[in-house]
Amino acid sequence: MPNEKNELLKLGGLWKHEDKNGNDYFSGNFTYGTKLLIMKNTFKEKNNEPDYIVYISKQEKKGEAKADNSDVPI
Numbered sequence: 001m002p003n004e005k006n007e008l009l010k011l012g013g014l015w016k017h018e019d020k021n022g023n024d025y026f027s028g029n030f031t032y033g034t035k036l037l038i039m040k041n042t043f044k045e046k047n048n049e050p051d052y053i054v055y056i057s058k059q060e061k062k063g064e065a066k067a068d069n070s071d072v073p074i
Contacts, residue, residue, distance in 0.1 A: 014038065035059040 014026040014036070023040050030036035037055040044051065 012036065029059065030056060033059055 012028050012030055014028040017025055017027060019025055019039075021042075023042060025037060025039040027035060027037045035057050037057065038052050039055065041050050041053050043049075
């Protein structure tokens with residue numbers, strides 16, 4: 001961990017949410033046109049598996065209709 005404040009590079013902010021199953025996850029804007037999601041690994045079985053999984057997705061533009069991606073696994 002850097003010991004000087006100016007060595008840190010801010011990537012953005014995250015907001016805490018809850019999914020339909022009651023699991024917490026974090027989301028926020030990452031770069032122009034993309035969204036960062038950090039979700040708890042609900043399939044974790046061993047200590048060497050990650051606690052959280054990081055996803056990056058295309059950010060919807062305001063007024064843009066949501067595409068039906070229900071058949072696309074994430």
